[in-house]
Amino acid sequence: MAAHDTPPHAPAMPKRPARALLLEAASRLFYAHGMGATGIDTITAEAGVAKKSLYNNFASKAELVGAYLEARHQEWLGLYRRRVAGARTPYDRVLAVFDAYADHANVAYQHGFRGCGLLNAAAELPAGAPGRVAVRKHKEEVEELLAGHVAELLPGEDERAAGLARHLAFLLEGAMTRAGLEGNDQCLKDGRVIAGRLLAEL
Amino acid sequence: MAAHDTPPHAPAMPKRPARALLLEAASRLFYAHGMGATGIDTITAEAGVAKKSLYNNFASKAELVGAYLEARHQEWLGLYRRRVAGARTPYDRVLAVFDAYADHANVAYQHGFRGCGLLNAAAELPAGAPGRVAVRKHKEEVEELLAGHVAELLPGEDERAAGLARHLAFLLEGAMTRAGLEGNDQCLKDGRVIAGRLLAEL
DNA sequence: GCCCATAGGTAGACTGGTCTAACTACCACC
DNA sequence: GGTGGTAGTTAGACCAGTCTACCTATGGGC
Numbered sequence: 001m002a003a004h005d006t007p008p009h010a011p012a013m014p015k016r017p018a019r020a021l022l023l024e025a026a027s028r029l030f031y032a033h034g035m036g037a038t039g040i041d042t043i044t045a046e047a048g049v050a051k052k053s054l055y056n057n058f059a060s061k062a063e064l065v066g067a068y069l070e071a072r073h074q075e076w077l078g079l080y081r082r083r084v085a086g087a088r089t090p091y092d093r094v095l096a097v098f099d100a101y102a103d104h105a106n107v108a109y110q111h112g113f114r115g116c117g118l119l120n121a122a123a124e125l126p127a128g129a130p131g132r133v134a135v136r137k138h139k140e141e142v143e144e145l146l147a148g149h150v151a152e153l154l155p156g157e158d159e160r161a162a163g164l165a166r167h168l169a170f171l172l173e174g175a176m177t178r179a180g181l182e183g184n185d186q187c188l189k190d191g192r193v194i195a196g197r198l199l200a201e202l
Numbered sequence: 203m204a205a206h207d208t209p210p211h212a213p214a215m216p217k218r219p220a221r222a223l224l225l226e227a228a229s230r231l232f233y234a235h236g237m238g239a240t241g242i243d244t245i246t247a248e249a250g251v252a253k254k255s256l257y258n259n260f261a262s263k264a265e266l267v268g269a270y271l272e273a274r275h276q277e278w279l280g281l282y283r284r285r286v287a288g289a290r291t292p293y294d295r296v297l298a299v300f301d302a303y304a305d306h307a308n309v310a311y312q313h314g315f316r317g318c319g320l321l322n323a324a325a326e327l328p329a330g331a332p333g334r335v336a337v338r339k340h341k342e343e344v345e346e347l348l349a350g351h352v353a354e355l356l357p358g359e360d361e362r363a364a365g366l367a368r369h370l371a372f373l374l375e376g377a378m379t380r381a382g383l384e385g386n387d388q389c390l391k392d393g394r395v396i397a398g399r400l401l402a403e404l
Numbered sequence: 405g406c407c408c409a410t411a412g413g414t415a416g417a418c419t420g421g422t423c424t425a426a427c428t429a430c431c432a433c434c
Numbered sequence: 435g436g437t438g439g440t441a442g443t444t445a446g447a448c449c450a451g452t453c454t455a456c457c458t459a460t461g462g463g464c
Binding site: 036114115120135136139163171175180182190 | 234236238239314316317321322324325326328329334337338341365368369371372373376377379380383384385389392393396
């Protein structure tokens with residue numbers, strides 16, 4: 001065999017950690033084709049990593065799914081913080097939440113937009129699954145962020161502010177869902193305009 | 203053999219057609235666990251029907267999925283028509299669309315509510331799948347129905363009416379989605395109240 | 405009123421494939 | 435020399451879909 005010279009596969013790779021490669025590959029595949037339809041072998045092949053490495057870094061596919069959901073949540077939080085930091089008025093901070101969703105759609109999933117990844121994942125999960133709870137928490141957190149900014153616009157009117165926050169949360173959610181169905185971000189743009197008009201009427 | 207007395211399995215069954223039994227069983231299972239997670243054998247067992255009967259009535263599982271989506275759409279249309287027939291004013295006709303969604307949630311899926319079946323199905327389907335197109339058409343039809351009723355409220359203001367219809371469609375969609383995540387119809391009730399306030403401001 | 409062809413049902417084995425999960429054995433580099 | 439990567443194999447379950455073989459109800463011709 002004379003195998004010791006020039007090992008066929010070690011071409012000065014940047015050598016990124018397998019865990020990150022796996023999570024990125026799984027994210028792409030889970031979002032594009034769903035979690036149930038994406039097999040372990042497909043993920044390891046996409047990541048360019050051995051199957052053993054997956055089970056070294058994650059106890060099971062379910063744990064990888066959990067990491068995927070958490071990563072999407074954190075990713076959105078990052079986009080939101082950036083948007084909200086650039087907003088000067090409470091009005092702009094409310095719309096920053098809408099912008100963060102648009103960023104989520106445009107930046108991360110520019111090719112083959114299919115709606116909110118967390119929501120799509122929840123649709124695949126059975127009723128009481130932990131992943132579903134995580135998605136629910138994410139959506140509640142978004143509504144709370146909206147509520148905080150709306151409260152600045154309506155000081156002393158707690159009940160009205162909460163109602164408006166819920167209104168905006170539903171509007172955003174519906175726009176995102178419809179945008180995913182249509183395959184583009186037109187609905188998200190419309191949703192932002194509608195939200196802006198709603199706030200302008202205050 | 204003396205076989206002519208009391209055949210072991212023919213206990214005076216109502217003998218409903220296999221196609222209907224299959225579609226009902228598939229609907230329950232698809233909604234509760236998703237389409238990918240529901241196997242052929244599970245469906246035939248739930249329907250109490252032979253596998254051959256499935257392939258006598260449907261060319262493939264995909265065709266059964268298509269029939270499921272169409273049945274959900276028709277079911278919703280029936281609920282909507284009933285609600286809209288009982289509405290006296292354009293205002294009530296708009297809210298009838300919201301009520302039809304609440305009926306959809308409460309009547310059909312009282313046990314284990316998991317959101318809009320069509321939307322959950324779309325989340326499982328790949329980007330260009332025919333089922334996804336069907337769901338998109340359903341949602342567009344709902345928005346058109348809303349637009350028709352809103353046009354009665356805002357005669358001669360076409361653009362404003364279309365914007366309001368879109369606003370209501372997003373609101374309804376978001377409320378339904380969030381209701382599915384929460385597992386109850388509170389969000390749908392909130393959505394109806396918000397829609398009512400929106401219309402009252404006209 | 406009887407007979408029998410036929411349509412549509414049942415049960416279940418079987419094919420070829422994919423899935424998760426676990427295993428061994430080797431290798432490179434620190 | 436040990437850690438963490440690699441490739442590849444195996445087990446066992448499940449998947450969609452096909453097929454054989456048998457059963458039963460209906461209805462038309464006679």
